Amino acid sequence: xxxxxxxxxxxxxxxxxxxxxxxxxxxxxxxxxxxxxxxxxxxxxxxxxxxxxxxxxxxxxxxxxxxxxxxxxxxxxxxxxxxxxxxxxxxxxxxxxxxxxxxxxxxxxxx
Amino acid sequence: xxxxxxxxxxxxxxxxxxxxxxxxxxxxxxxxxxxxxxxxxxxxxxxxxxxxxxxxxxxxxxxxxxxxxxxxxxxxxxxxxxxxxxxxxxxxxxxxxxxxxxxxxxxxxxxxxxxx
Numbered sequence: 577x578x579x580x581x582x583x584x585x586x587x588x589x590x591x592x593x594x595x596x597x598x599x600x601x602x603x604x605x606x607x608x609x610x611x612x613x614x615x616x617x618x619x620x621x622x623x624x625x626x627x628x629x630x631x632x633x634x635x636x637x638x639x640x641x642x643x644x645x646x647x648x649x650x651x652x653x654x655x656x657x658x659x660x661x662x663x664x665x666x667x668x669x670x671x672x673x674x675x676x677x678x679x680x681x682x683x684x685x686x687x
Numbered sequence: 688x689x690x691x692x693x694x695x696x697x698x699x700x701x702x703x704x705x706x707x708x709x710x711x712x713x714x715x716x717x718x719x720x721x722x723x724x725x726x727x728x729x730x731x732x733x734x735x736x737x738x739x740x741x742x743x744x745x746x747x748x749x750x751x752x753x754x755x756x757x758x759x760x761x762x763x764x765x766x767x768x769x770x771x772x773x774x775x776x777x778x779x780x781x782x783x784x785x786x787x788x789x790x791x792x793x794x795x796x797x798x799x800x801x802x803x
Contacts, residue, residue, distance in 0.1 A: 608789040619691070619778050619794030620730075627789070663730070672742060673718060673784050675792065677730040 578603040578668050580678035588684045589654055597649040597681045599664030609647050610675060611640050612663040620663055654685045689713070691795035693779050699801045705767040708798045711760055712781030720792060721754055721764050722778040730778070736762065737784065769802045776800070 581600045589595055601609065608627050612620035624633040626642040633640045637658065639650045649662055661682045665675040692711040700706055712719050721733040735743045736756045744754070751770070756762040766773055776799050780792040 610791060612794075617796070619780075619796045622791040622793060625789060625791055667789060672735060672737060673782055673789065673792065674732065674735065674743070679729045 578666065578676045580664055580666055580676050582662075582664055582678035582681050584681060585679070586682040586684070588686065589651075591655055591685055591687050592653050594650070594652045594654070596651070597662055597683070599647040599649070599678055600645060601647070601664075601666045602645075603666045603668040603676070605669035606666060607669060608667040609642055610665045610667070611647070611649055612665065614661045614663055614680070623662075651683070654683075656685050656687055659683055659685045691779055691781050691793055693777075693795035693798055695798055696796065697799045697801075699803065700769060701803050702770055703768045704802075705765065706769045706773075706800060706802075708764040708777050708779075708800070710762045710764070710779030710795060712762070712779070713793055714760070716781035716783050716793075717759070718782045718784045718792075719756060719762050720780040720782075721762070722780065722794075724776045724778060724797070733764070771802045774800055774802050 579602045583598045608625050610625050611623040613623055614620045624640040629644045631642050637652050641648045661680040663680045665677045694709045717738050719736040722730050724730045733746045734754045739756045754764045776797045778794050778797045780794045782790045782792045
């Protein structure tokens with residue numbers, strides 16, 4: 577069964593303290609891995625899509641990487657505005673854009 | 688550009704009442720998804736439409752739930768009769784699909800549903 581596990585469940589950082597969030601997945605034939613950011617009271621906001629092992633994507637202080645078993649979201653010198661829940665989702669084989677979501681990592685960045 | 692629009696943003700109603708949630712997808716998108724998010728189960732796919740046709744409704748919890756997409760710019764999710772365990776945040780998302788492409792899904796801001 578396709579599965580996505582994110583760790584840690586929650587992470588507290590000081591402003592400027594870099595860290596990484598993990599997304600481990602098991603899926604028969606990965607078509608794509610997606611990272612989303614969700615703020616309280618809002619819907620998930622798309623960040624990145626990764627398609628194959630070794631691929632990296634960057635956006636401001638965020639960098640996403642992908643291996644055959646997991647993805648990392650690296651946060652460099654975070655700011656309080658980076659505080660949010662980060663969701664990982666995988667798209668397996670099949671006829672359509674079905675996503676399996678992880679439970680998310682709640683990130684709090686304190687000044 | 689307008690994103691996915693959902694209404695109402697909040698709904699509080701009593702058990703047994705009918706609830707209708709509404710969604711307007713992004714113009715030009717041909718796929719629409721309804722999700723439910725709870726603390727216990729996270730984000731779960733309820734139903735998927737492609738070109739206004741329901742393709743996968745295996746996530747719909749039971750017959751009390753129904754969804755329609757009468758045209759490319761409007762969809763509804765209905766719960767009748769509602770129960771307290773249906774309390775959750777319901778999200779609508781849309782994307783463009785063509786062949787095997789992996790266009791990301793874009794989400795609305797959800798409807799927070801509370802059944803008393």
